Amino acid sequence: MNISFNEERPIFIQIAEGIEDAILSGAFKEESQIPSITEFSVNYRINPATALKGINILVEEGIIYKKRGVGMFVSIGAVEQLKGKRKEQFYDNFIRNLVEEANRLGISKDEIITLLERGYVK
Amino acid sequence: MSIEIKNISKNFGSTCALDSVSLTFEENKIYGLLGRNGAGKTTLLNIITNRIFADSGEVLVDGIPSKENDQALKKIYMMGEKNFYPNNMKIKEIFRWTKEFYPSFDTEYANKLTEVFELSLNKNVKSLSTGYNSIFKVIIALSVNTPYVLCDEPVLGLDANHRDLFYRLLIERYSDSPSTFIISTHLIEEVANVIEDVIIIKKGKIIKNESREELMSIGYTVSGMSSLVDEFINGKEVIGIDSIGGLKSAYVIGQIIKESVPQGLEITKMDLQKLFIKLTNA
Amino acid sequence: MMNIKAATKYQLNEYIKSVRIFYLVVILVTLFFGGIVNFGDSSNVNMMGGTEMSTAIFLFVLGLNSFKETFLMMLQNSTTRKTMFVSRLIAVLATGVSMAIIDRFIISFAKLFTYVNENYQVSGMYEMVFQNRAESLHTVIMNLEAILITIGVYIAAIIAGYFITTAYYRMNKILKVAVSVGVPVTLFFLLPIIDMSVYDGKISRAIGKLFAFVFGGESGNPYNLLISCLLFSVVGIGLSWLLIRKAVEKN
Numbered sequence: 001m002n003i004s005f006n007e008e009r010p011i012f013i014q015i016a017e018g019i020e021d022a023i024l025s026g027a028f029k030e031e032s033q034i035p036s037i038t039e040f041s042v043n044y045r046i047n048p049a050t051a052l053k054g055i056n057i058l059v060e061e062g063i064i065y066k067k068r069g070v071g072m073f074v075s076i077g078a079v080e081q082l083k084g085k086r087k088e089q090f091y092d093n094f095i096r097n098l099v100e101e102a103n104r105l106g107i108s109k110d111e112i113i114t115l116l117e118r119g120y121v122k
Numbered sequence: 123m124s125i126e127i128k129n130i131s132k133n134f135g136s137t138c139a140l141d142s143v144s145l146t147f148e149e150n151k152i153y154g155l156l157g158r159n160g161a162g163k164t165t166l167l168n169i170i171t172n173r174i175f176a177d178s179g180e181v182l183v184d185g186i187p188s189k190e191n192d193q194a195l196k197k198i199y200m201m202g203e204k205n206f207y208p209n210n211m212k213i214k215e216i217f218r219w220t221k222e223f224y225p226s227f228d229t230e231y232a233n234k235l236t237e238v239f240e241l242s243l244n245k246n247v248k249s250l251s252t253g254y255n256s257i258f259k260v261i262i263a264l265s266v267n268t269p270y271v272l273c274d275e276p277v278l279g280l281d282a283n284h285r286d287l288f289y290r291l292l293i294e295r296y297s298d299s300p301s302t303f304i305i306s307t308h309l310i311e312e313v314a315n316v317i318e319d320v321i322i323i324k325k326g327k328i329i330k331n332e333s334r335e336e337l338m339s340i341g342y343t344v345s346g347m348s349s350l351v352d353e354f355i356n357g358k359e360v361i362g363i364d365s366i367g368g369l370k371s372a373y374v375i376g377q378i379i380k381e382s383v384p385q386g387l388e389i390t391k392m393d394l395q396k397l398f399i400k401l402t403n404a
Numbered sequence: 405m406m407n408i409k410a411a412t413k414y415q416l417n418e419y420i421k422s423v424r425i426f427y428l429v430v431i432l433v434t435l436f437f438g439g440i441v442n443f444g445d446s447s448n449v450n451m452m453g454g455t456e457m458s459t460a461i462f463l464f465v466l467g468l469n470s471f472k473e474t475f476l477m478m479l480q481n482s483t484t485r486k487t488m489f490v491s492r493l494i495a496v497l498a499t500g501v502s503m504a505i506i507d508r509f510i511i512s513f514a515k516l517f518t519y520v521n522e523n524y525q526v527s528g529m530y531e532m533v534f535q536n537r538a539e540s541l542h543t544v545i546m547n548l549e550a551i552l553i554t555i556g557v558y559i560a561a562i563i564a565g566y567f568i569t570t571a572y573y574r575m576n577k578i579l580k581v582a583v584s585v586g587v588p589v590t591l592f593f594l595l596p597i598i599d600m601s602v603y604d605g606k607i608s609r610a611i612g613k614l615f616a617f618v619f620g621g622e623s624g625n626p627y628n629l630l631i632s633c634l635l636f637s638v639v640g641i642g643l644s645w646l647l648i649r650k651a652v653e654k655n
Contacts, residue, residue, distance in 0.1 A: 168653065171479070171482070172479070172482075172484060173479050173652065173653040174652040174653055175650070175652060190484045190485060190486055191484065192406040192407050192482065192483065192484050192487055193406055195482035195483075195484065196406055196407070196482050198482060199482070200480075202480075204653075206476040206477060206479060206480035206653075207476075207477060207480060208473045208476075208477055209473075219410075219414060219477075219481070220481070222410040222413060222414065223407060223410045223411075223481035223482065223483070224481070224482075
């Protein structure tokens with residue numbers, strides 16, 4: 001997995017999202033072990049407390065579970081759960097921005113629909 | 123277990139270097155001690171380590187006053203920006219003596235790090251470049267294993283690769299066996315993700331002392347067309363404004379409700395570097 | 405005082421480095437002259453004496469050279485001024501005692517040449533200053549007493565150097581210049597003038613008397629010298645401590 005941090009949101013949220021992306025793309029499979037807090041923090045040069053905070057979000061949501069003394073694993077059903085969560089965010093993250101940017105550029109609703117169709121043809 | 127600084131004041135002649143500074147460095151945390159050049163960072167670290175004396179106030183290390191106390195001071199290693207090691211001494215001799223004074227010093231690990239940084243153990247201190255002068259001290263700081271490690275401008279003169287290497291090793295070392303690291307620097311951007319708590323010092327006074335997340339959530343950046351930004355920030359606490367042409371970015375203190383942001387304005391989080399510059403500008 | 409062992413080891417080690425070089429030179433010189441005298445032209449009377457004097461000067465310089473670098477190294481290694489001072493005194497004592505004993509051995513060794521060649525005369529500083537007493541004592545006792553007196557002289561020499569260098573470290577630039585110029589001018593210029601013109605030479609006579617007393621007085625008692633050296637050292641140590649306890653890292 002590869003995260004390039006941006007300025008907009010807190011690092012721990014970006015860590016959580018990076019792991020989510022990796023699970024969705026199949027890089028981290030369900031029931032498989034994910035890297036440790038140390039590996040995350042060393043790899044991304046972030047404070048271990050920050051990495052822990054990000055991972056704890058996923059643990060609380062049940063996407064990741066901890067095995068004492070062994071490490072952290074992706075839960076069964078994590079992919080489905082993530083898809084559901086991401087769908088909910090899809091409107092906020094993409095549609096709102098899409099419409100906003102379209103308004104700035106003066107792209108009409110019909111034009112957007114045409115563009116969308118073009119996107120699917122490709 | 124902590125370093126407690128109580129009402130420390132220090133004057134150099136008529137200039138006030140520290141003005142009644144009080145703060146606590148807790149166990150096993152990485153701190154960023156940030157401030158512009160001459161803000162009082164080094165003076166504070168020098169007082170903690172008994173290199174100079176405060177005019178008033180005291181420093182407690184795990185409850186023991188550090189002033190002229192071996193027992194308290196042994197828990198601290200400080201890598202200073204300035205070199206305190208004899209100029210004619212070879213790196214390997216420095217390691218040998220460090221081991222004498224700090225039995226917890228891991229010579230084997232230090233030797234390994236010299237290979238990683240490509241530093242020859244047979245070199246004299248005086249033959250080292252600025253970068254390697256920082257590197258040999260950084261190596262000791264990472265290998266000394268004291269409960270408190272103070273680093274004053276640790277990446278001074280280091281190239282990008284070595285800086286990155288230092289941060290990686292620091293986190294590795296911290297993850298393996300946590301201890302308190304205090305990193306004093308004016309280069310915030312690089313250290314921002316590594317530190318947990320931020321202390322900002324300005325003209326001898328602590329102006330911020332909180333977790334990095336808290337500090338960054340105290341405000342936000344709003345950007346867009348000048349007129350829109352002006353309208354939006356009206357009545358809000360603004361610590362600074364950058365403008366290019368008709369566009370403006372304002373750094374605003376306070377919380378924001380996303381829905382209240384008018385169309386055409388973009389909200390991003392407060393950037394530590396910018397916040398620092400705004401807060402420490404005279 | 406947790407660091408006292410490491411600090412003493414460090415400061416002794418620093419001394420030893422210089423002492424080794426010093427003795428290498430001394431031994432070479434001793435052998436060289438011993439050799440020349442014995443295998444060369446032996447009709448002239450040759451003398452070797454005062455090894456201790458060169459050691460005392462060496463120790464004074466050693467004392468002069470040993471403040472700043474060590475002070476910073478000690479601070480870097482979490483050593484308090486108290487600990488570095490006490491360990492310094494231990495190092496001074498150990499160096500003074502060892503060198504007094506070594507010098508006695510060198511002198512005794514050099515005296516062996518005198519058995520080979522009668523024209524070659526060897527004596528230590530002690531025998532030169534306290535000639536009558538030295539001749540009246542049994543060789544073993546004489547050597548032991550010589551060592552004891554020499555220890556006092558050596559310690560005083562290091563302490564003198566150490567005090568001067570500490571004082572200079574604490575002074576600012578102006579004071580340094582003032583002292584560097586003022587002390588010699590006062591001692592060698594003002595004092596003699598005042599002495600001559602106002603006191604009619606009383607001051608120089610008093611100084612002369614003091615020196616005569618220090619070096620044994622009329623009876624030639626070597627313990628006057630020992631006690632004077634110890635007193636001088638105690639005062640020097642006290643003053644040095646006053647200077648060091650407030651010394652700080654300087655930019």
